Amino acid sequence: MTTTASNPPAALLAAIRDGQRFFVTSHQRADGDAIGSAVAGALALRALGKQATVVMDAVPPSFLQPFPDVDAIRITPSVDERVNAVLVMECSNLARCGVAGLDRSPVINIDHHPGNTFYGTHNWVDETAAACGELVFTLIDALGVALTPDIATHLYLAILTDTGSFRFSHLTPRTYALAGRCVAAGADPQWIARTHYDSNSLARVRIFGAVLNDMQMHADNRVAILSITGDQAQRLGGTYDDTEGLINFPLTVKDIQAVAFFKESGPDDWRVSLRSKGAVDTGAIAKQFGGGGHVNASGCGWQGSLEAGQATFARLLTDAVGR
Numbered sequence: 460m461t462t463t464a465s466n467p468p469a470a471l472l473a474a475i476r477d478g479q480r481f482f483v484t485s486h487q488r489a490d491g492d493a494i495g496s497a498v499a500g501a502l503a504l505r506a507l508g509k510q511a512t513v514v515m516d517a518v519p520p521s522f523l524q525p526f527p528d529v530d531a532i533r534i535t536p537s538v539d540e541r542v543n544a545v546l547v548m549e550c551s552n553l554a555r556c557g558v559a560g561l562d563r564s565p566v567i568n569i570d571h572h573p574g575n576t577f578y579g580t581h582n583w584v585d586e587t588a589a590a591c592g593e594l595v596f597t598l599i600d601a602l603g604v605a606l607t608p609d610i611a612t613h614l615y616l617a618i619l620t621d622t623g624s625f626r627f628s629h630l631t632p633r634t635y636a637l638a639g640r641c642v643a644a645g646a647d648p649q650w651i652a653r654t655h656y657d658s659n660s661l662a663r664v665r666i667f668g669a670v671l672n673d674m675q676m677h678a679d680n681r682v683a684i685l686s687i688t689g690d691q692a693q694r695l696g697g698t699y700d701d702t703e704g705l706i707n708f709p710l711t712v713k714d715i716q717a718v719a720f721f722k723e724s725g726p727d728d729w730r731v732s733l734r735s736k737g738a739v740d741t742g743a744i745a746k747q748f749g750g751g752g753h754v755n756a757s758g759c760g761w762q763g764s765l766e767a768g769q770a771t772f773a774r775l776l777t778d779a780v781g782r
């Protein structure tokens with residue numbers, strides 16, 4: 460395991476040092492690493508006396524809005540201006556940012572995702588980083604920018620959320636050292652965690668309760684099938700947005716190896732999300748129905764009754780988890 464991530468390429472650093480006007484962006488459906496990396500990067504550029512505007516395609520989710528300077532993000536489907544460079548954080552390809560016109564300017568690609576397509580004029584991709592925020596931290600050090608409480612807050616947010624609160628892979632002594640430096644510079648771990656995580660709406664909690672209560676179990680409790688209709692979500696005071704992350708919850712049960720979640724998208728028309736642990740391949744199942752994804756996370760459509768869909772996916776997932 461490496462304990463030190465790579466350093467930014469010299470040409471990338473020079474492009475930043477020599478430039479005056481920048482856009483900074485990240486991926487659609489922004490998460491803590493996307494916002495933390497982008498805003499920390501922009502704040503650091505401004506500390507160097509440069510102009511830096513964060514541009515994104517949509518307003519960030521409510522639990523990210525209280526973080527410093529998030530209200531200054533320019534929300535737009537496209538940009539016309541040319542700038543000296545666009546810093547693209549956390550995007551394995553440029554289309555993922557959802558803002559058109561950024562490729563009018565030189566692109567600086569900073570990412571830690573496998574499968575990055577090296578679409579930038581300058582590319583810095585390091586899969587050993589636990590968060591893109593780790594790379595941004597290294598970049599800020601290389602630029603000689605001192606951590607302010609606001610920059611530290613965003614870098615800590617990026618690291619905290621992309622590591623699943625220090626639970627996932629790629630955690631190294633370096634991750635903790637950087638988090639420690641954020642706290643020393645004024646990031647408040649309790650405020651950041653509470654603001655990000657304790658943000659559920661009442662409707663979301665009620666929807667989780669109702670869907671989990673109706674969960675069907677198969678294969679000796681190793682396969683779980685969930686479902687919800689638009690009417691149900693509405694009756695509980697929410698929308699499908701409130702089901703974000705719900706599918707991962709059954710996997711916190713030790714014995715459950717695979718989960719399917721049906722969401723009604725029309726009469727006899729369902730969106731099916733699949734999740735699994737270990738080698739249980741949900742991607743191969745999704746592919747049979749014209750969908751796709753990875754081994755542990757995939758999705759597809761189902762045309763037919765809910766009952767028939769539940770039976771079909773219960774059988775396929777039971778086969779997948781094995782006897």
Ligand SMILES: [Mn+2]
Nearest residue numbers: 492590591621
């Ligand atoms: Mn990330």
